[in-house]
Amino acid sequence: xxxxxxxxxxxxxxxxxxxxxxxxxxxxxxxxxxxxxxxxxxxxxxxxxxxxxxxxxxxxxxxxxxxxxxxxxxxxxxxxxxxxxxxxxxxxxxxxxxxxxxxxxxxxxxxxxxxxxxxxxxxxxxxxxxxxxxxxxxxxxxxxxxxxxxxxxxxxxxxxxxxxxxxxxxxxxxxxxxxxxxxxxxxxxxxxxxxxxxxxxxxxxxxxxxxxxxxxxxxxxxxxxxxxxxxxxxxx
Amino acid sequence: xxxxxxxxxxxxxxxxxxxxxxxxxxxxxxxxxxxxxxxxxxxxxxxxxxxxxxxxxxxxxxxxxxxxxxxxxxxxxxxxxxxxxxxxxxxxxxxxxxxxxxxxxxxxxxxxxxxxxxxxxxxxxxxxxxxxxxxxxxxxxxxxxxxxxxxxxxxxxxxxxxxxxxxxxxxxxxxxxxxxxxxxxxxxxxxxxxxxxxxxxxxxxxxxxxxxxxxxxxxxxxxxxxxxxxxxxxxxxxxxxxxxxxxxxxxxxxxxxxxxxxxxxxxxxxxxxxxxxxxxxxxxxxxxxxxxx
Numbered sequence: 001x002x003x004x005x006x007x008x009x010x011x012x013x014x015x016x017x018x019x020x021x022x023x024x025x026x027x028x029x030x031x032x033x034x035x036x037x038x039x040x041x042x043x044x045x046x047x048x049x050x051x052x053x054x055x056x057x058x059x060x061x062x063x064x065x066x067x068x069x070x071x072x073x074x075x076x077x078x079x080x081x082x083x084x085x086x087x088x089x090x091x092x093x094x095x096x097x098x099x100x101x102x103x104x105x106x107x108x109x110x111x112x113x114x115x116x117x118x119x120x121x122x123x124x125x126x127x128x129x130x131x132x133x134x135x136x137x138x139x140x141x142x143x144x145x146x147x148x149x150x151x152x153x154x155x156x157x158x159x160x161x162x163x164x165x166x167x168x169x170x171x172x173x174x175x176x177x178x179x180x181x182x183x184x185x186x187x188x189x190x191x192x193x194x195x196x197x198x199x200x201x202x203x204x205x206x207x208x209x210x211x212x213x214x215x216x217x218x219x220x221x222x223x224x225x226x227x228x229x230x231x232x233x234x235x236x
Numbered sequence: 237x238x239x240x241x242x243x244x245x246x247x248x249x250x251x252x253x254x255x256x257x258x259x260x261x262x263x264x265x266x267x268x269x270x271x272x273x274x275x276x277x278x279x280x281x282x283x284x285x286x287x288x289x290x291x292x293x294x295x296x297x298x299x300x301x302x303x304x305x306x307x308x309x310x311x312x313x314x315x316x317x318x319x320x321x322x323x324x325x326x327x328x329x330x331x332x333x334x335x336x337x338x339x340x341x342x343x344x345x346x347x348x349x350x351x352x353x354x355x356x357x358x359x360x361x362x363x364x365x366x367x368x369x370x371x372x373x374x375x376x377x378x379x380x381x382x383x384x385x386x387x388x389x390x391x392x393x394x395x396x397x398x399x400x401x402x403x404x405x406x407x408x409x410x411x412x413x414x415x416x417x418x419x420x421x422x423x424x425x426x427x428x429x430x431x432x433x434x435x436x437x438x439x440x441x442x443x444x445x446x447x448x449x450x451x452x453x454x455x456x457x458x459x460x461x462x463x464x465x466x467x468x469x470x471x472x473x474x475x476x477x478x479x480x481x482x483x484x485x486x487x488x489x490x491x492x493x494x495x496x497x498x499x500x501x502x503x504x505x506x507x508x509x510x511x512x513x514x515x516x517x518x519x520x521x522x523x524x525x526x527x528x529x
Contacts, residue, residue: 017434024445031452040455048451057444065437072433155433156286156332159440163328164293 004083005096008070012104021065024058025112032116042120046197050120050129054113055185059133060140060162063105067144068154070097071222075148081231090226098145098219105137121195128192136185139211142218143181149225177202184211262355263363270367271374274333286332290325291375297322298379302386311387315380315407316478316485319414322376323471326414327443329375330368330422335435337364338423343430347526357527361519365423372415373408380407406482414474417508418443420515421470427522443470463498467507476504 012018031053035045071094074080083093110130117126143161148154170177177183183200187207190198275291276284298318305312313321338361341347350360384404388397425442426435446469453465466472478486480501497504 017429020434020438024441027445027449031449035452035456038456040452040457044455045452048448048455052451053445053448057441057448061437061441061444065434065441068433068437073431076431076433152282153286155436159328159331159436160286160289163324163440168324 002092002096004088004093005100007083008097008100009104011073012066012069012100021062021108024062025108028054028058028112029115032119036119043196046120046195047199050113050116050197051186054109054116054129055133055136055189056167056182058112059105059109059136059185060166060182062108063101063137063140064144064155064158064162066104066108067101067141068148068158070101071145072148072154075152075231078231084226084229084231091223094145094219094223094226098141098222101141101145102134102138105141106134109133109137117193120197122193125189125193125195125197128189131192132185132189135188135211136181139181139184139214139218142215142222146218146222146225149222149229174201178206178210181211181214183207259354259356259359262353263359266355266360266363267367267370270337270364271370273336274368274371276336283336287329290329290332291378294322294325294375294379295382298382299386302383306386306390313383314485315383315404316410316482318380318383318407319376319411320471320475320478320486322379326372326376326418327440327471329372330418330443331436331439333368333371334419334422334426334439335432337368338427339430339432339435342427342526343432351527357523358520361423361427361523362516365419365516365519368423369412369415369419372419373412376411376414377408380404380411403485406485410474410478410482410485413477413508416512417470417474420512420519424515424519424522427519446470447472459498460500463496463500464503466497467504470511473504473508473511476501477508480504 028049031049032045035049036042071080074083110133113133114126114130117129144154144158147157151157165176166180166182170180170183177200180202183202184207186198186200187202187204188211190200191204191207272278275287301312301318319326341350347360351357381404384400387400421442422439425438429435429438449468450465450472453468454462456462456465466476475486476497479497
C-alpha cells in the first residue's frame with residue numbers, strides 16, 4: 001500500500017464524518033428486510049428499493065461524497081501542496097486515490113445491494129447487483145475525481161449530473177440514458193442475472209463499452225489536469 | 237533607569253456619536269444579505285453559476301408550459317402542480333444555497349464576530365432560515381408569475397384574468413409551504429458541518445433517501461401504512477398537505493389516482509408543522525451550542 005493511498009484512506013476513515021455514509025446502506029437493507037418480512041411481492045418492492053434507492057441514490061451519492069472527498073478535500077484545505085511537491089509522477093497520485101475511492105464506495109454499496117438482491121430474488125441477483133455496482137463505483141469515482149480537479153465546486157457539479165442529468169432528464173428524454181452511468185449499471189446487472197426487476201433501454205454492449213470508456217477517459221483527464229494544476233486560492 | 241520620554245499625541249480619535257441601529261437593523265441586514273447570497277448576488281460570477289442555472293431552468297419550463305398552453309388552448313399544468321414537478325430542482329437549489337448561507341460562517345469561524353453585536357443567538361439562524369425560505373419561494377413563485385402573465389394576456393376579458401388570479405394565489409401559498417419545509421430541513425443539515433461539500437452531499441442524501449421509503453410504505457399490506465406513506469418524505473408530505481387543502485389544484489386529471497390519503501389529511505398538515513417546528517428547535521439548539529464556544 002503506497003503512502004498516498006495510506007494518507008487518503010486515513011483522511012477518509014479517520015474522521016467521524018465517515019459514519020455519515022452508513023445510514024444510506026443501512027436504510028437499503030432495512031427496507032429490503034421489512035418488505036420481505038411483511039410478505040410484499042418482490043416485483044412490487046424490487047424496483048423502488050433496488051433501483052430507486054440502491055442504484056439511483058445510494059451508489060451515486062456515496063460515490064460523490066467519497067470521490068470528491070479523496071482529492072477535493074485536500075485541494076480545499078490546501079494540503080494537496082505537500083503531495084504535489086514530492087517527486088511522484090502524477091499518475092501515482094491519482095491512481096491510488098482513485099483506488100481508495102472505488103474500494104470504499106464499492107464496499108459501502110455492494111454489500112447492502114447484495115443483501116437486498118438476495119432477499120428480492122436469488123444469490124445470483126445479489127451477486128449481479130454487487131458486481132455491477134462495483135463497476136459503476138469505478139466509473140462514478142473516475143468521473144467525480146476528475147470533477148474535483150476541473151472545478152472548485154466538484155460536489156455541486158456532481159449533483160448537477162446526478163440530479164438533473166440522471167434524475168430528471170433521463171426519465172423524460174430516454175435518449176440521454178446512453179450517457180448515464182446509472183443505466184449502464186442497470187443494464188450490466190440485468191445481463192448478469194436476468195429478472196423482471198431491472199429495466200432499461202440501454203443495450204449491454206453499449207453499457208460495457210461506455211463504462212470502460214468513462215472510467216479510462218476521466219482517469220486520464222484527472223492525471224492530465226493534475227500535471228498543470230494551479231493551487232492558487234479562490235475567494236468566491 | 238531613565239524616565240520614559242514618550243508622549244501621547246492627540247491625533248483626533250473620536251467616539252461614534254451617530255445613530256446606533258439595534259437588533260432589528262442587524263436582523264434585516266442579515267436577512268437581505270442572506271437572500272442575496274442564495275442567488276450569488278454581489279459575489280463573483282462563479283458563485284452565480286449554480287443558482288442561476290436552476291432559476292434559468294424553472295423559468296424556461298414555465299415559459300414553455302405557457303407557450304404550449306396558449307397554443308393548444310388548455311392548461312397543461314396548474315400553479316400548484318408546477319411546484320410539484322420542480323421538486324428535484326428545489327432540492328438542488330437547497331443544496332447550493334444552504335451551505336453558502338451557514339457553512340461558510342462556521343468554517344471561517346466568524347460567528348463570534350456576529351454574536352459580539354447586539355444580535356441575540358436566536359436571530360442569526362432565524363434570519364438565515366427566513367432568507368432561504370424567501371429565496372426558495374421566489375424560485376417557485378417567479379415562474380408561476382410568468383405562467384400567470386402568459387395566461388392573463390391570452391385571456392380575452394377581465395373575468396378570465398380574475399379566475400387566473402384565484403388560481404395563482406393558492407399556487408403561491410403552496411410554493412410557500414414547499415419553501416418553509418425544505419428551507420427548515422436543509423438549513424438544519426447544513427448547519428451541522430462547516431464543509432460546504434459535505435453539507436451539499438448530506439442535504440441531497442437526506443432528501444433523496446426518503447423518497448424510496450414512501451415507495452415501499454405505499455405497497456405494504458396495510459391500508460393505514462399506505463395512506464400515511466407520504467409522511468416519510470418532505471416532498472410527498474408537502475404534496476399530501478396540498479392534496480388535503482386544495483385537491484382540485486394539485487390533481488387535475490380525474491382518471492389519475494394520485495396518492496390516497498384516506499382520512500389522514502389533517503395528519504399530514506400536523507406532521508408538516510411538527511417537522512418545521514422540530515427543525516427550527518434543533519437549529520436554535522445547534523446555534524446555542526456554537527455561540528457558547
